[in-house]
Amino acid sequence: MSMIQMCRIAKIYANGVPALYDIDLQIPAGEFAYITGSSGAGKSTLLRLLYCADRPTRGQILMGKRNITRLSARKIAFLRRQIGFVFQDFKLLQNRTVIENVALPLQVQGVSIKETRARAFELLRYVGLEYKVQRKPLELSGGEQQRVAIARAMIVRPKLLLADEPTGNLDYNLAQEIMEMFSAINKMGTTVLVATHDTEIMRLLPRRTIALENGHIISDTRPETDTDQLQETA
Amino acid sequence: MKRLRYFIQRTILNMIQSPLLSSATIGTIGVALMLLAFFTLIVLNVQNLTRQWSREIQITVYLEQVPSTAKLQQWQEQIKQHPSVEHVTYTSQAEAFELFRKRLGRNDDLLDGLLPEILPASFELVLTPESRSELGAEKLVQELKKNAAFSGFRYGQDWLKRYDAFIFLLKLTGVLAGGFLIFATLFIISNTIKLTIYARRDELEIMTLIGATPMFIKIPFLAEGALQGIIGALLALGGCHALYYFFLKRGLSALLTTTAAGNITFLPFSIQASVILLGFVLGICGSALPLRKFVRV
Known part of the structure; x- marks a missing residue:
């Protein structure tokens, strides 16, 4: 079953700048895929269409069996509760503690405080930050902040995880650590879509790679053998 | 009930977690409303005084x-x-x-x-x-x-002519200065709240990304605006009372030593309630307008 189906998608911004053209894409449930390309190729726009931050100018997007092309603000909010997000700039609330940041998506859904805290703590233990629950994000390193963002994304047990340049602000070792986490999350059944232009990362964990250039898909390749193990560094 | 508790908790925590922004907003509302309240106090007392004079007609x-x-x-x-x-x-x-x-x-x-x-x-x-x-x-x-x-x-025709001219000037000053003051108050308060919300636009963006509905995001901000408006209005009344007591009641009485100074009264309860209501409305409206712009799902 497909997790995402994009049919003849085009996105032209209000100022006339074209970002995506005739995108036909199918991502099966449980897949791990990279969206790659140089800056301005349309990677982030494609992700923005998937979490309904933008509407396509043309075409249809199905998520599961649901057409998400024209949803109301309220329905978009409910759709996002099934999606986890990880961004290059972490997007953490600086005035709240680590555990408050992780708990936020469940608070929004009205889950009880007891359950929210238990699940937040469990995920912080999973990402190795159980000793820093009361810290503020700025007191953490970049890698730690990204792990908080991953824990926040995972707390809703998402069907889809979208990551936009998740390793962009991290050094190679931390990037490797984050990719290991994504791999583990994918193994739990979550579909993972990572937008990146970092070829090192893609070489580290080879997966289906959709390459964009000037808003067009120029290649869609799969590694000869998928492996759950990260490749040896050169 | 769970939601209500969240909103109350969030409103209070937001203010505690951003003390500088909150105090700036409350302070601005307080000072702006105090000027307006003090102006109203003076207008009402001058009206009282002229009413007393008019008995002489x-x-x-x-x-x-x-x-x-x-x-x-x-x-x-x-x-x-x-x-x-x-x-x-x-x-x-x-x-x-x-x-x-x-x-x-x-x-x-x-x-x-x-x-x-x-x-x-x-x-x-x-x-x-x-x-x-x-x-x-x-x-x-x-x-x-x-x-x-x-x-x-x-019937003292000359005196009446001067009295009429004085009352006309008083009304004109009241309308012009009052109108300007109300406009300035609205402008300052709405812009201060807009700036505080602008400073927290990242928070609004993150809330939309994790699936919060627009109302869920807006309610704590609106409640915060209303609470800051009420606190600002209470501070304004406190400040206005201090000005009234030290400047008008004590200072002017000592200076004039006339019975007129003794007749100076503070704002009636209805006006005090209006100032608090104005603070509440300004807080909510001042927050609602920028929120419309920044909370976009």
Whole structure:
């Protein structure tokens, strides 16, 4: 079953700048895929269409069996509760503690405080930050902040995880650590879509790679053998 | 219930977690509303003062000859029926003579050998508040002139002209300065709240990304705006009361030592409640407008 189906998608911004053209894409449930390309190729726009931050100018997007092309603000909010997000700039609330940041998506859904805290703590233990629950994000390193963002994304047990340049602000070792986490999350059944232009990362964990250039898909390749193990560094 | 608890908790925590922004907003609302409240306080007290002065506007109607008691009562009743007249009293020749003697004080011997009949009897008319102007007094005098027995009228025409000009100037100043002050208050408060929300636009973006509905995001911000508005308004009333007490009540009393200073009163309860309501409304509206722009799913 497909997790995402994009049919003849085009996105032209209000100022006339074209970002995506005739995108036909199918991502099966449980897949791990990279969206790659140089800056301005349309990677982030494609992700923005998937979490309904933008509407396509043309075409249809199905998520599961649901057409998400024209949803109301309220329905978009409910759709996002099934999606986890990880961004290059972490997007953490600086005035709240680590555990408050992780708990936020469940608070929004009205889950009880007891359950929210238990699940937040469990995920912080999973990402190795159980000793820093009361810290503020700025007191953490970049890698730690990204792990908080991953824990926040995972707390809703998402069907889809979208990551936009998740390793962009991290050094190679931390990037490797984050990719290991994504791999583990994918193994739990979550579909993972990572937008990146970092070829090192893609070489580290080879997966289906959709390459964009000037808003067009120029290649869609799969590694000869998928492996759950990260490749040896050169 | 769970949601309500979250909203209350979030509102209070937001203010605690952003103390600088909160104090800046509360401070701005407080100062802006204090200026407005103090201006209202001055306008109301000046209005009170002019109302007291206006009691001095009286028309004295002199009688050619002393009428019979029946005639006197009839005229008095006729004058009393007039819509511009609040109160009418009759002063007989003897009473006028006695009054004059009192006014002369130590020189009252000047009246020795004179009879009370040298002074005319008169009616003293106090006008209703609406008629206390030059025009109102003249209108009434024209009506009264129809009675030939009323031989003379005195109502301080020059004083009335100056009083009318003063009241007009006062109203004009009140409307212009009040209008400007209200506009400035709205402008300053709405822009301060807009800036505080702008400073937290990342939070709004993150909330939308994790699936919060627009209302869920907006409610704590609106409640925060309302709470800051109310706190600001209470501070404004406190500040205004301090200004009233130290500047108007004590300072002015010591300076003027007149009874007028003693009549200075603080804002009535209805105005105080209006200031708090204004703070509440400004807080909510000031937050709602920028939220419309920044909370976009």
